[in-house]
Amino acid sequence: MQLHPCCPSCSSNELKHPIEIKDHSVxxxxxxxxxCSGCGLLFTLNAPAAHEISRYYQxxxxxxxxxxxxxxxxxxxQLVRRFTLSSKKQLVERRVLxxxxxxxxxxxxxxxxxxxxxxxxxEVCGMEPDEGARxxxxxxxxxxxxxxxxxxxxxxxxxxxxxLWHVLEHVHDLPSMLNTIKRVLKHSxxxxxxxxNANAYDAGxxxxxxxxxxxxxxxxxxxxxxxxxxxxQYGLTVVDELPMHFDPFYVCMxxxxxxxxxxxxxxxxxxALASFALSLFHKRKASSLIYVVAHES
Ligand SMILES: [Zn+2]
Numbered sequence: 491m492q493l494h495p496c497c498p499s500c501s502s503n504e505l506k507h508p509i510e511i512k513d514h515s516v517x518x519x520x521x522x523x524x525x526c527s528g529c530g531l532l533f534t535l536n537a538p539a540a541h542e543i544s545r546y547y548q549x550x551x552x553x554x555x556x557x558x559x560x561x562x563x564x565x566x567x568q569l570v571r572r573f574t575l576s577s578k579k580q581l582v583e584r585r586v587l588x589x590x591x592x593x594x595x596x597x598x599x600x601x602x603x604x605x606x607x608x609x610x611x612x613e614v615c616g617m618e619p620d621e622g623a624r625x626x627x628x629x630x631x632x633x634x635x636x637x638x639x640x641x642x643x644x645x646x647x648x649x650x651x652x653x654l655w656h657v658l659e660h661v662h663d664l665p666s667m668l669n670t671i672k673r674v675l676k677h678s679x680x681x682x683x684x685x686x687n688a689n690a691y692d693a694g695x696x697x698x699x700x701x702x703x704x705x706x707x708x709x710x711x712x713x714x715x716x717x718x719x720x721x722x723q724y725g726l727t728v729v730d731e732l733p734m735h736f737d738p739f740y741v742c743m744x745x746x747x748x749x750x751x752x753x754x755x756x757x758x759x760x761x762a763l764a765s766f767a768l769s770l771f772h773k774r775k776a777s778s779l780i781y782v783v784a785h786e787s
Pocket of ligand 1 (some may be wrong): 529
């Protein structure tokens with residue numbers, strides 16, 4: 491742990507309200523979340539450094555890098571994924587008012603979104619730090635997938651779209667990442683950042699068992715206000731906030747497992763439905779949000 495910890499967004503060392511959260515999915519270790527008094531960002535205080543964190547991703551349950559289709563859960567997951575991929579494509583094309591262009595997907599995983607966009611005619615480029623996922627993405631999309639340090643080679647103002655689907659909360663070096671995004675985004679371009687929402691209804695209901703804390707893999711636990719303050723420091727501004735409607739179902743199912751020890755869908759489903767329905771009226775309390783981001787004018 492750092493001796494004099496400070497906020498990764500605004501560098502304030504006035505920190506408050508520590509809460510202890512267990513890593514339920516991999517290590518069983520306990521990590522501390524703390525809130526910055528300056529900008530309100532909730533972050534993981536004692537998270538492992540970038541070179542130490544890979545062992546916390548070693549889990550069969552960490553489904554974002556798998557393409558399994560064996561169990562009922564995996565079949566439903568794949569069905570939902572196909573639907574969300576198509577929704578993301580429509581969202582991107584509507585917001586940038588383009589049907590083709592240059593797209594960079596940061597943290598592209600095994601390349602499903604890149605493949606969807608490339609098939610639709612977009613010029614795509616992906617970055618993925620995990621070697622195994624990178625190889626799969628490269629094979630699927632037939633493009634060279636970049637490593638993290640190769641982002642620096644992307645030409646300035648070259649991208650119409652930059653997407654980070656549940657990625658920014660995993661990024662150790664926020665200044666480097668956000669400066670790169672600002673640099674490579676065209677003046678008319680848009681960034682799509684999906685992250686869990688620490689102000690969500692389901693976060694309040696499940697408390698320390700809320701699955702989307704996902705420590706220590708999630709380094710930051712953003713809210714609409716704290717992410718907006720972070721982006722502003724890099725000359726970026728949030729132009730829209732959109733709820734991700736499927737996320738509460740997955741998050742509540744896992745949270746229920748962490749709270750009660752079993753994957754009881756009859757207990758998690760009513761809460762997920764309530765979170766989904768309430769977020770239609772209070773989108774800033776949705777389980778996860780997509781922030782549509784542009785250059786500050
Ligand atoms: Zn702060």
